[in-house]
Amino acid sequence: MRLSDFIRHHADRIVDEWEQFAKTITPAADHMDSIALRDHAREILLAAARDMDTAQTASEQKAKARGEGPEKTPSLDEAGASHGELRHTVGFDLVQMTSEFRHLRACVIRRWVESMETPDQAYLQDMIRFNEAIDEALAESTAAYAEQLNRSRDIFLAILGHDLRAPLQAVSMSTELLMRKTTLEGPALTCALNIKQGARHMAAMVNDLLELVRSRLGKSLPIEPRPMDLADTVRAAIAEASAGNPECDPTLNIEGDTRGVWDSGRLDQLLQNLIGNALQHGSDPRAVFIRLRGEIDSVHLSVHNYGPPIPEEAIGTIFDPLVRSADEELGQPSTSLGLGLFIVKEVVTAHGGRIEVSSSADAGTLFSVVLPRKT
Structure with a gap:
């Protein structure tokens, strides 16, 4: 044969x-x-x-x-x-x-x-x-x-x-x-x-x-989910951001149960990058608003700031790696290499959640994250 x-x-x-x-x-x-x-x-x-x-x-x-x-x-x-x-x-x-x-x-x-x-x-x-x-x-x-x-x-x-x-x-x-x-x-x-x-x-x-x-x-990030309270991680992230930027004074609003099973280290990465993005691109470091809202099966997190809006044509690629904003491309001083929002998206995806962004001159820029309580 x-x-x-x-x-x-x-x-x-x-x-x-x-x-x-x-x-x-x-x-x-x-x-x-x-x-x-x-x-x-x-x-x-x-x-x-x-x-x-x-x-x-x-x-x-x-x-x-x-x-x-x-x-x-x-x-x-x-x-x-x-x-x-x-x-x-x-x-x-x-x-x-x-x-x-x-x-x-x-x-x-x-x-x-x-x-x-x-x-x-x-x-x-x-x-x-x-x-x-x-x-x-x-x-x-x-x-x-x-x-x-x-x-x-x-x-x-x-x-x-x-x-x-x-x-x-x-x-x-x-x-x-x-x-x-x-x-x-x-x-x-x-x-x-x-x-x-x-x-x-x-x-x-x-x-x-x-x-x-x-x-x-x-691609994807490894995570180690454990029971935690997202409110504690948010407070710690705000404290660290404030230590690095004395003018930073975010407003935090918490509603409902904010506990779940997540990777606290990865969520700290997410928060540091979202807060850092708001400080970098916002018009006032004191006008950063963070909201946590607990739902039945998920916890909603939002980070809001006022400042120049994200161009509509950039919304579709804003979470891609190594994508910079228009002012950065024009040579404005910045420490960004286009990784922050990519990391945010990877962390959300690894937890089975979703993230959305909206931006306008009047309403400001809002990043909204939904995390299921159990990954």
């Missing part, structure tokens, strides 16, 4: 063996069900069989061996890429993911050889074509895995760098106020100057970090 026919005939048994091997890849496989363990194995096998049945010239074979051949099997490439992405998502490392292909290749060849009675020259060509197909799928899986890894790393670095600026500003401003309102001498003055200089150097490094990942961002 030719190898492509053998694969189609025995696909289920081969995938069963794939699943048994995938189970041994711990700890990532410890909590995976059969469907997840068998992910894309059958599609990869059947696509490989189709590729083997496709005519191929000697020159095409040489080009394919160098990774330069035309894309003859899009279904194989798609299955391989999807497999690489999902294995990254569930926690396989690159060595573990590639080991699945090594095992698949060995399993198919072993079973096929055991089934042979009178192998001939054509069977050797079948083996070459099968190895080419598996190598193609492996290359696509590895490329997709590496891309997801890079995206995850870049989004982590970007958010880390972006959110470090708020506490750094609080340190810098607090040190400045201390030096203005208190007479410092000797070692105390030296310490204050060192803190101020250190904060300035850290801010420069954070800006360098953000520039590094400016155009390379990824």
Whole structure:
């Protein structure tokens, strides 16, 4: 039996063996069900069989061996890429993911050889074509895995760098106020100057970090939901924003039950960015209004400020990463790299909520967030 026919005939048994091997890849496989363990194995096998049945010239074979051949099997490439992405998502490392292909290749060849009675020259060509197909799928899986890894790393670095600026500003401003309102001498003055200089150097490094990942961002945020009271997190966020901006004096209004099951750290990120956005683009740092309202199954949060409205054409892209406002694009002084509202949207999405924005010259700008009580 030719190898492509053998694969189609025995696909289920081969995938069963794939699943048994995938189970041994711990700890990532410890909590995976059969469907997840068998992910894309059958599609990869059947696509490989189709590729083997496709005519191929000697020159095409040489080009394919160098990774330069035309894309003859899009279904194989798609299955391989999807497999690489999902294995990254569930926690396989690159060595573990590639080991699945090594095992698949060995399993198919072993079973096929055991089934042979009178192998001939054509069977050797079948083996070459099968190895080419598996190598193609492996290359696509590895490329997709590496891309997801890079995206995850870049989004982590970007958010880390972006959110470090708020506490750094609080340190810098607090040190400045201390030096203005208190007479410092000797070692105390030296310490204050060192803190101020250190904060300035850290801010420069954070800006360098953000520039590094400016155009390379990824997707969803991991969260760790726990019972909490959103009102406490809002008060803490207001206090931190006020420490970094002495003129900041937001008005907080709370109605109803504001407790739920959320990630307090992520919601602090959300609040710092929404409050920071209101302070940066609002006309008066004292005219920032924050409202919390508890409903039966959700809690509503809104942040409102007055100032230049967001252009209507920008509303649709305001939550996209690395999107700046019009005044920033024109070179106006700003610390924004277009990550704040992207982070806000990611946090809301990770909690299964929704966010809306409205803006006009008369009514001001209003960001409205709805969070289900249980994520």
